[in-house]
Amino acid sequence: xxxxxPRSGDSQPAVRRRGRPRGDEARVAILEAAYAVLxxxxxxxxxxxxxxxxxxxxxxxxxxWWPSRESLAVAAxxxxxxxxxxxxxxxxxxxxxxxxxxxxxxVYSGKTGRVVRDLVAAGNSDPTxxxxxxxxxxxxxxxxxxxxxxxxxxxxxxxxxxxxxxxIDALYGPVFYRLLVGHGPLEKAWTMSVxxxxxxxxxxxxxxAPGEEHxxxxxxxxxxxxxxxxx
Amino acid sequence: xxxxxPRSGDSQPAVRRRGRPRGDEARVAILEAAYAVLxxxxxxxxxxxxxxxxxxxxxxxxxxWWPSRESLAVAAxxxxxxxxxxxxxxxxxxxxxxxxxxxxxxVYSGKTGRVVRDLVAAGNSDPTxxxxxxxxxxxxxxxxxxxxxxxxxxxxxxxxxxxxxxxIDALYGPVFYRLLVGHGPLEKAWTMSVxxxxxxxxxxxxxxAPGEEHxxxxxxxxxxxxxxxxx
Amino acid sequence: xxxxxPRSGDSQPAVRRRGRPRGDEARVAILEAAYAVLxxxxxxxxxxxxxxxxxxxxxxxxxxWWPSRESLAVAAxxxxxxxxxxxxxxxxxxxxxxxxxxxxxxVYSGKTGRVVRDLVAAGNSDPTxxxxxxxxxxxxxxxxxxxxxxxxxxxxxxxxxxxxxxxIDALYGPVFYRLLVGHGPLEKAWTMSVxxxxxxxxxxxxxxAPGEEHxxxxxxxxxxxxxxxxx
Amino acid sequence: xxxxxPRSGDSQPAVRRRGRPRGDEARVAILEAAYAVLxxxxxxxxxxxxxxxxxxxxxxxxxxWWPSRESLAVAAxxxxxxxxxxxxxxxxxxxxxxxxxxxxxxVYSGKTGRVVRDLVAAGNSDPTxxxxxxxxxxxxxxxxxxxxxxxxxxxxxxxxxxxxxxxIDALYGPVFYRLLVGHGPLEKAWTMSVxxxxxxxxxxxxxxAPGEEHxxxxxxxxxxxxxxxxx
DNA sequence: AACTAAGCGAGACGGTACGTCCCGTCTTTAG
DNA sequence: CTAAAGACGGGACGTACCGTCTCGCTTAGTT
Numbered sequence: 001x002x003x004x005x006p007r008s009g010d011s012q013p014a015v016r017r018r019g020r021p022r023g024d025e026a027r028v029a030i031l032e033a034a035y036a037v038l039x040x041x042x043x044x045x046x047x048x049x050x051x052x053x054x055x056x057x058x059x060x061x062x063x064x065w066w067p068s069r070e071s072l073a074v075a076a077x078x079x080x081x082x083x084x085x086x087x088x089x090x091x092x093x094x095x096x097x098x099x100x101x102x103x104x105x106x107v108y109s110g111k112t113g114r115v116v117r118d119l120v121a122a123g124n125s126d127p128t129x130x131x132x133x134x135x136x137x138x139x140x141x142x143x144x145x146x147x148x149x150x151x152x153x154x155x156x157x158x159x160x161x162x163x164x165x166x167x168i169d170a171l172y173g174p175v176f177y178r179l180l181v182g183h184g185p186l187e188k189a190w191t192m193s194v195x196x197x198x199x200x201x202x203x204x205x206x207x208x209a210p211g212e213e214h215x216x217x218x219x220x221x222x223x224x225x226x227x228x229x230x231x
Numbered sequence: 232x233x234x235x236x237p238r239s240g241d242s243q244p245a246v247r248r249r250g251r252p253r254g255d256e257a258r259v260a261i262l263e264a265a266y267a268v269l270x271x272x273x274x275x276x277x278x279x280x281x282x283x284x285x286x287x288x289x290x291x292x293x294x295x296w297w298p299s300r301e302s303l304a305v306a307a308x309x310x311x312x313x314x315x316x317x318x319x320x321x322x323x324x325x326x327x328x329x330x331x332x333x334x335x336x337x338v339y340s341g342k343t344g345r346v347v348r349d350l351v352a353a354g355n356s357d358p359t360x361x362x363x364x365x366x367x368x369x370x371x372x373x374x375x376x377x378x379x380x381x382x383x384x385x386x387x388x389x390x391x392x393x394x395x396x397x398x399i400d401a402l403y404g405p406v407f408y409r410l411l412v413g414h415g416p417l418e419k420a421w422t423m424s425v426x427x428x429x430x431x432x433x434x435x436x437x438x439x440a441p442g443e444e445h446x447x448x449x450x451x452x453x454x455x456x457x458x459x460x461x462x
Numbered sequence: 463x464x465x466x467x468p469r470s471g472d473s474q475p476a477v478r479r480r481g482r483p484r485g486d487e488a489r490v491a492i493l494e495a496a497y498a499v500l501x502x503x504x505x506x507x508x509x510x511x512x513x514x515x516x517x518x519x520x521x522x523x524x525x526x527w528w529p530s531r532e533s534l535a536v537a538a539x540x541x542x543x544x545x546x547x548x549x550x551x552x553x554x555x556x557x558x559x560x561x562x563x564x565x566x567x568x569v570y571s572g573k574t575g576r577v578v579r580d581l582v583a584a585g586n587s588d589p590t591x592x593x594x595x596x597x598x599x600x601x602x603x604x605x606x607x608x609x610x611x612x613x614x615x616x617x618x619x620x621x622x623x624x625x626x627x628x629x630i631d632a633l634y635g636p637v638f639y640r641l642l643v644g645h646g647p648l649e650k651a652w653t654m655s656v657x658x659x660x661x662x663x664x665x666x667x668x669x670x671a672p673g674e675e676h677x678x679x680x681x682x683x684x685x686x687x688x689x690x691x692x693x
Numbered sequence: 694x695x696x697x698x699p700r701s702g703d704s705q706p707a708v709r710r711r712g713r714p715r716g717d718e719a720r721v722a723i724l725e726a727a728y729a730v731l732x733x734x735x736x737x738x739x740x741x742x743x744x745x746x747x748x749x750x751x752x753x754x755x756x757x758w759w760p761s762r763e764s765l766a767v768a769a770x771x772x773x774x775x776x777x778x779x780x781x782x783x784x785x786x787x788x789x790x791x792x793x794x795x796x797x798x799x800v801y802s803g804k805t806g807r808v809v810r811d812l813v814a815a816g817n818s819d820p821t822x823x824x825x826x827x828x829x830x831x832x833x834x835x836x837x838x839x840x841x842x843x844x845x846x847x848x849x850x851x852x853x854x855x856x857x858x859x860x861i862d863a864l865y866g867p868v869f870y871r872l873l874v875g876h877g878p879l880e881k882a883w884t885m886s887v888x889x890x891x892x893x894x895x896x897x898x899x900x901x902a903p904g905e906e907h908x909x910x911x912x913x914x915x916x917x918x919x920x921x922x923x924x
Numbered sequence: 925a926a927c928t929a930a931g932c933g934a935g936a937c938g939g940t941a942c943g944t945c946c947c948g949t950c951t952t953t954a955g
Numbered sequence: 956c957t958a959a960a961g962a963c964g965g966g967a968c969g970t971a972c973c974g975t976c977t978c979g980c981t982t983a984g985t986t
Contacts, residue, residue, distance in 0.1 A: 019935030020977040026937070044356045049967060058938040063969070120411055121352035125275045134414045142414070165415060166405070166424035173425075174397070174404030180351055180411050183365045183373070184396060193397035194404075201432035257958070278946060289959040294948070481961030482951040488963070506818045509941060520964040525943070582873055583814035587737045596876045604876070627877060628867070628886035635867030635887075636859070642813055642873050645827045645835070646858060655859035656866075663894035716982090719932070742972060751933040756974070 029055040030062055034076035039111055043118040046073055070126035074133045077119055081112065081137070087144060093152030094203075097145070097171065098195045104172075105191045108179050117180055142168050149202075158202040170198045260286040261293055265307035270342055274349040277304055301357035305364045308350055312343065312368070318375060324383030325434075328376070328402065329426045335403075336422045339410050348411055373399050380433075389433040401429045491517040492524055496538035501573055505580040508535055532588035536595045539581055543574065543599070549606060555614030556665075559607070559633065560657045566634075567653045570641050579642055604630050611664075620664045632660045722748040723755055727769035732804055736811040739766055763819035767826045770812055774805065774830070780837060786845030787896075790838070790864065791888045797865075798884045801872050810873055835861050842895075851895045863891045 033055035038046050048069055052059045066072040085103050088096040108116065123130025145168050152158040174194045178184050264286035269277050279300055283290045297303040316334050319327040339347065354361025376399050383389040405425045409415050495517035500508050510531055514521045528534040547565050550558040570578065585592025607630050614620040636656045640646050726748035731739050741762055745752045759765040778796050781789040801809065816823025838861050845851040867887045871877050 017935085018933070018979060020937080022936065023977090042356070047967060048969085052938095056938085058940095059969080060939080060971095061937055064936075069968095117355055121355040123413065124348055124352040125273070130413055134412065138412060138414045162428070163421070163424035166421055166428055169405035169408055169415070169421075170401060170425050170428050173406070173408030174400035176408045176412060177400055177404030181365065181369060181407060182354065182361055183369045184400070190394070190397055190400075193394035194401050197393070197397055197401050197432040198429060199432075201428040201430075205436075279948085280946060283959095287959090289961090290948080291950090291960090292958060295957085300947090479961085480953050480959065482953095482963080484962065485951090504818070510943085511941060514964095518964085520966095521943080522945090522965080523963055526962075531942095579817055583817040585875065586810055586814040587735070592875055596874065600874060600876045624890070625883070625886035628883055628890055631867035631870055631877070631883075632863060632887050632890050635870030636862035637866070638874060639862055639866030639869045643827065643831060643869060644816065644823055645831045646862070652856070652859055652862075655856035656863050659855070659859055659863050659894040660891060661894075663890040663892075667898075716931070740972060741974085745933095749933085751935090752974080753934090753976090754932055757931080762973095 026055075026057050026061050027065070030057050030065075030072075031076045031079045033057075034072050035080045038073055038076055038115055038118065042114065043073070043122055046118075048072070068126050068129065070122040070129035071132060073122050074119055074129045074136075077115060078132075078136050081115075085141075087148050093148050093155065093157050094199045096148050097199065098192065100148075101171065101175070101191055101195050102188060105175060105186045105188065108175065109186045113179055113186070120176075120180055142172075145171065152202070156204075159204050162202055167198070167202060170201070171195065257286075257288050257292055258296065261288050261296075261303075262307045262310045264288075265303050266311045269304055269307060269346055269349065273345065274304070274353055277349075279303070299357050299360060301353040301360035302363060304353050305350055305360045305367075308346055308364075309367050312346075316372075318379050324379050324386065324388050325430050327379050327382075328430065329423065331379075332402065332406070332422055332426050333419060336406060336417045336419065339406065340417045344410055344417070351407075351411060373403075376402065383433070387435070390435050393433055398429070398433060401432070402426065488517075488519050488523050489527070492519050492527075492534075493538045493541045495519075496534050497542045500535055500538055500577055500580065504576060505535070505584055508580075510534070530588050530591060532584040532591035533594060535584050536581055536591045536598075539577060539595075540598050543577075547603075549610050555610050555617065555619050556661045558610050558613075559661065560654065562610075563633065563637070563653055563657050564650060567637060567648045567650065570637065571648045575641055575648070582638075582642055604634075607633065614664070618666070621666050624664055629660070629664060632663070633657065719748075719750050719754050720758065723750050723758075723765075724769045724772045726750075727765050728773045731766055731769060731808055731811065735807065736766070736815055739811075741765070761819050761822060763815040763822035764825060766815050767812055767822045767829075770808060770826075771829050774808075777834060777837070780841050786841050786848065786850050787892050789841050789844075790892065791885065793841075794864065794868070794884055794888050795881060798868060798879045798881065801868065802879045806872055806879070813869075813873060835865075838864065845895070849897075852897050855895055860891070860895060863894070864888065 030051060034046075034051045037051050037054060041050075046069065048059055048062055051057075051072065052062055062072065066075060085100060085107060087100045107113070119129075119133050123133055146164055149158060149162075149164060149167060153160055153162070171194075175186065175191070178186055178190075184190070261282060265277075265282045268282050268285060272281075277300065279290055279293055282288075282303065283293055293303065297306060316331060316338060318331045338344070350360075350364050354364055377395055380389060380393075380395060380398060384391055384393070402425075406417065406422070409417055409421075415421070492513060496508075496513045499513050499516060503512075508531065510521055510524055513519075513534065514524055524534060528537060547562060547569060549562045569575070581591075581595050585595055608626055611620060611624075611626060611629060615622055615624070633656075637648065637653070640648055640652075646652070723744060727739075727744045730744050730747060734743075739762065741752055741755055744750075744765065745755055755765065759768060778793055778800060780793045800806070812822075812826050816826055839857055842851060842855075842857060842860060846853055846855070864887075868879065868884070871879055871883075877883070
């Protein structure tokens with residue numbers, strides 16, 4: 001996905017190559033149209049021609065910047081979905097994770113979930129797009145979880161020797177599992193069951209290190225509500 | 232996916248309707264060709280015309296029995312992949328789960344994983360096919376896990392009040408997460424970390440009910456190796 | 463240009479191959495649309511997509527039967543323009559030629575001339591189409607001229623030792639020259655000058671074989687007016 | 694074809710407009726590249742982008758000076774092909790014509806013929822280019838023929854009342870006919886047949902004015918070989 | 925010397941048509 | 956009635972060029 005966001009990073013505005021510079025209007029119009037099409041019709045209805053028509057752009061302009069349908073879809077998603085679901089920084093790590101998962105599941109139950117599902121499927125037929133999705137979306141979110149887990153470890157809330165990656169997969173794998181396979185709904189109660197179960201596995205044995213107990217997961221941490229994408 | 236297996240059910244072989252009877256040859260040839268195509272080219276290369284050509288069948292014959300590309304793919308997979316990865320019935324439930332997960336991950340690391348990934352993606356654009364996949368493949372396997380979990384509960388190995396569905400999702404969700412999203416490899420060590428973590432969450436607190444400990448997960452249960460699809 | 467006219471020739475109507483037989487409707491609709499487009503917009507406006515749209519046919523159907531834009535153009539012309547400009551069979555051969563040339567030039571001054579010009583140009587970029595045009599259109603017309611010339615030779619009107627092909631080229635070459643290069647108009651008087659000039663070259667020396675003289679080329683042979691394509 | 698050769702004609706070199714004067718390098722590079730492309734790929738392969746790339750020029754520079762692909766092609770041809778096939782000025786007019794036709798046909802049998810064919814076709818889709826081709830190429834050559842014919846008339850070799858334009862068309866029409874329509878090859882023997890036939894029509898009746906006879910057309914006029922384009 | 929207009933290369937852009945792949949439906953013959 | 960064959964209308968693909976446009980740089984005059 002070359003140039004998906006050519007402005008980021010390097011700050012040499014004077015490098016000015018020859019020829020007419022790339023216009024931002026086309027780029028933005030295409031990405032917005034792409035996201036709209038993706039949300040409306042899913043991957044099935046997501047055609048380059050459709051996006052071009054809606055963006056008022058030429059197909060060639062799209063192909064100039066994005067090598068495939070899939071990478072355009074990913075780029076469109078990333079340009080819109082970057083506002084992430086944040087973690088509470090107060091209270092226990094376990095509760096921060098619980099409340100974030102609750103909100104994540106709420107978001108994934110809506111349009112955004114549909115789109116994420118489509119993007120994962122898209123990655124199936126374009127490894128490059130899959131890599132972009134993982135690098136720009138998945139990895140970043142996992143990093144945030146990693147930090148919260150580390151905070152929990154530092155506070156003695158979680159065992160020190162846990163396999164961090166496995167822990168993250170254990171927490172969020174079930175959510176993606178249901179989102180992608182669709183064998184069951186993404187419900188709040190189920191989410192809490194999964195969270196409690198895995199967090200319990202992360203917690204030290206009670207007699208040796210009695211961590212903070214949680215009594216009513218749902219009513220805890222009322223201030224932690226971070227921004228939720230409009231989805 | 233109507234007619235995926237029209238022979239099952241009713242047992243009145245003498246009714247013999249008029250006209251040329253449906254030949255099994257075409258059905259079998261199509262399913263075999265379909266699976267071969269699916270395995271070779273993935274969903275991308277999986278076209279009705281391609282399957283018809285390879286099967287020496289007419290497109291119409293395919294359309295007569297399967298409503299869509301996706302449901303044909305699912306049917307082809309089911310006709311081949313039904314031999315499941317079984318659980319050991321001796322030893323502890325936890326170890327049965329551990330060893331089965333190990334073998335499942337091994338299988339999903341190969342061609343079968345590729346195909347399963349494709350089928351989940353296919354389900355994305357054909358809800359009917361998705362439902363068939365879930366009903367015939369996912370649910371059945373989850374049922375087997377459910378039974379092992381119940382055995383563990385009955386034996387006092389696992390807590391009685393666990394949320395069964397959440398537990399299954401917590402165990403297998405991470406595997407599908409990595410299989411489908413592809414942010415990390417399906418490795419044996421990782422699998423064991425996840426299994427241990429979640430199983431720990433299922434185990435009663437040690438002071439109240441010290442369940443059977445596992446010492447060497449890898450060498451346990453040497454007899455449990457069930458049939459593994461050729462994949 | 464395979465199958466441009468599959469009905470002609472062989473008469474084995476019972477050979478009936480398997481599969482849905484080729485429908486005449488599509489073929490006819492395409493040829494008619496093609497000719498209409500050709501006449502309206504010339505070669506420039508002659509696009510497969512345009513023809514398909516006007517014919518209510520799919521592009522694939524066109525490509526199934528005609529390998530190129532050019533061969534479609536030729537086929538369309540041939541399906542319409544086969545009614546030829548005939549020769550008078552009464553009177554002198556010279557006068558038959560004169561009157562036919564007059565009518566040919568009249569026809570080539572109209573839409574038909576435009577189309578013929580386009581077809582010759584088309585042949586430039588598709589040798590196959592060029593060959594088809596020559597075989598089906600040019601050769602046949604030349605054959606008719608050849609017969610008239612032979613009649614003239616037999617009657618002693620023309621010299622016996624003339625180079626037949628050269629004679630035909632000398633008579634009609636000038637017409638195509640002006641039609642294609644466009645350096646001068648196709649006018650009646652000019653046509654008669656050319657005809658007289660060349661026919662004079664074909665005539666035996668007057669003292670040895672005084673052929674029939676023509677006095678008023680324009681008023682001769684009033685009965686010879688054959689059918690003229692509507693062009 | 695405005696500006697095809699903006700330096701020619703008006704002789705006010707002092708008018709010097711402001712700004713950077715037009716450089717000859719680009720003009721020459723473009724014309725040379727254009728002719729090369731035309732000769733290599735014919736009209737089909739003749740694209741503005743191709744010429745620009747080969748010339749190392751920008752498309753805009755081409756569009757600044759030539760309004761269309763066709764006019765560029767004509768300009769490129771004219772810049773190269775101006776050396777004409779000259780007529781012998783000694784001997785009879787008839788023999789001058791005969792030998793020039795022989796050489797013309799030889800040239801048209803090679804690459805130059807291909808190019809001329811393409812240019813005539815090009816004229817079909819751009820009347821302006823067609824006009825330029827006729828004015829700069831065809832007319833000039835016809836003028837030369839006209840002079841030779843006049844010489845013949847003055848010498849009593851040809852009839853005085855001949856229609857000059859018709860005579861030229863009768864002589865050269867057959868050559869273009871075969872070149873453009875391609876129904877027969879451009880051969881020496883055929884050329885001589887045509888020339889003899891038409892020249893015979895131009896000659897006064899033998900008893901009244903026995904013009905110079907030609908006995909061995911091929912060996913006559915060995916000195917008349919004018920410059921022949923390399924083609 | 926500074927200014928200004930044009931020439932020129934580069935390349936972005938909206939656009940048209942291409943020729944191809946596959947879709948899903950249909951009409952026919954063979955068994 | 957099933958099955959194979961294949962014609963057909965259709966949608967989208969990814970590509971090649973089109974002709975226009977906006978840039979930066981260069982090359983001369985003019986002031």
